[in-house]
Amino acid sequence: MFNLVRNELTKIFSKKGIYIVLVVFLLLTSLILGIEKYSEKMLLSGTTESAMTYLDEEIEELDTSTDEGKVQYWSLQTEKEVNQLAKEYGGYSTWQGEKILNEIWAIKMDMNLYENELEEFAIYTTYSKEELQKEYDKIMERINKGDWKSFLQEDLKEAQDQISLAEDALKVAKDDETRKEINKNLEILKIEEQCNKWRLEKEIPYRDERYESALNTYSVYGTFLIENNYKYNINENNYKEKVSDEFDYNAKIQYQTALEDFNIAKYRIENEIPDLSYQSVSGAIESLIPNIGLLFIIIISVMITGTIVSEEFNKSTIKLLLIRPYTRRKILLSKIIASIIATLIAIVCIVLIQIVVSGIGYGFDTINMPVIKYNFNTNSIIEMNVFVWLIINLLSVSPIIIILSTLALTIGTLSTNSASAITLSILTYMGANILKQIAIYYGTKIKWLKYIPFVNWDLTECLYGRLSQIQGVTLPIAILTCSILSIGLLVITFENFARKNIKNV
């Protein structure tokens, strides 16, 4: 038996197919990395350039005979000047750029209007020309000194002022309804306050690429969660059970996503784990399966199982195997075992290619970045090594791989046609994605959709107590129905193979 498996592996790895797919994967990952690196560079330098030429064109077309035309002209002229200024500090993706955008722009606009006798159009009408200039110099001085904290302290103070205002309002609030509204606003304000506090404590300037998205997620989803909590009277512990017309299944899924992202963002900032998912080996591996990794694994596994029986029939070599002292069941079993081993080897190759390519791109030390996931059962954060996650991820998508490769084996055995086995299996995968979309929309109405393996086969949908996008899909249902389908296909394949007549050529 061991030797039979060895023979099958020899045959699988003597064919070119797998190698070609792996090379394509290598080229594709390199290409994706190249595009990412290139677009990063473009973002840093290119955007202001193209914006400037666009502004120049706009200005040329303006009719400056009217006041409106003149205001328009100066508005664009200001934009140009501000752009130029921001460019000196590294563009708008730096904290200086952010401040120039938020604080300087309006002042500069007014200054230009004053200078050209258009002061009736100014924004800060209470300021004189000199006062504007002073304000401008003050802000620029802080920017030049690199004093981003002073801006933050201002923001923090503003938030705290609003909080104390709200607290005062709470004291005088008459009815529950108002109190509730104020409480909600207080919570939202505290989120804002927390963000500013964190920036100061953990030295996170504005536009800090390590934490910018986490802080943003924290405040946006934090607000969303608070609003939902007050509106539907729910929280992280009971949102799954709560049933109402308004808080429907779709809303639950949205709430769940917000809950997850909010908590992960919070954990990242608190524990100072920057989100480098687009710039690290670890991030590349974490997103390998959901991105193109799964597709490539499916292609390879289907190529192996779709040909492993059918090609022997096509080339008549099946006779070589069937006149050996092994029963047909043993021969088929050895082929299945060899397919599993070969697929695992292919998966290892795909992971290695991803590591090498992203390692060259981002540096191999970035492999240590942990993966952070949220557990909906215990409402807690799970931090793990990226390879632990990779294995969990692979196990969760294994029903997809197992069902499709078994399907390819079954079609290949029944039809003895490799092309149709591979094509039909890949088409099934594509069709399943469409079917899944249908199930997401109609899952609430058509209850049996959740029992279709092609709909529920992605276990990541309901991992860690997550509510699946398709209503009613749970881990036991998914595992059970997928197992029944795979075993059914295997039984058909074994029976067919054991009884097949080898036709005359």
Added chain:
Amino acid sequence: MGKVILECNNLYKKFGKKEIIKNVSTRLETGDILGFIGPNGAGKTTTIKLILGLQKIDKGTVKINGYDVTKKFEKAIEKVGAIVENPDLYMYLSGYKNLQLIARMYKNVDKTRIDEVVKLVGLQERINDKVSKYSLGMRQRLGIAQAILHKPNILILDEPTNGLDPEGIRELRELMQKLAREEEMAILISSHNLAELDSFCTKICIIQNGEVIETKEITELKQEAKSSYIIFKINDTNKIKNLLENASILNATEFKILASEADVAVLVRKLVENNIEIYRITEESITLEDAFLKRTGGNKIV
């Protein structure tokens, strides 16, 4: 009498409503080389496939080395070497790799045995080339190497002479004879061409429309083929009509008659006494094929 190696009893096979094999029985002993002869579509390949368990037997039994092929398949097939239809090879592998794959499926085949067999079929120089680069003859030889690798005691070859040149056929014959003699193998060899086989088979089995028409030892057949008819060419065969009762007239000047050498002398004197002119006397020659043609009712076996 050698040991019985293969025994087929009343094999019967139907495809849909069409009867392909009707009660085929045959038997092979150590040292036998059985020529399995029949026109295309007679059921040779199907019979071989039934023997090898490649198709389901509807009725009848096949026993190889005492084991029933349907019940104890692994035991029965263990000492069988076979090529069915064409030598089946993995084109993308080298000749050596092909042999290695087969070797791994048996316990008793090691590297030295592979080398030995490669030498036996004369493929030493090209054995590491990919099979896709082989000529048909070389593939045929590699197929035989594959079939005999595990020292089977019965070799089943389906149309092995296909694609071989006369030199190749001669080599194949020699190899077969050597294997039958030295390795005590029983060999079943099918062909639609009797002339290729009659020189080295020990037994001939004729199959037509799924039925065995004849099974005979080759010596027996040869005896039968020796007709001992004598053909006389004379001036007028009308004259002997009343003279020689058991002569059969072929045409106006020729007749033939069953006669020993002594009879010929008597006949000549008799003809001369009756004033018949004798131009030529020859012995009628008959090939194995002619002998069979007679039995199959003139249905040509080519």
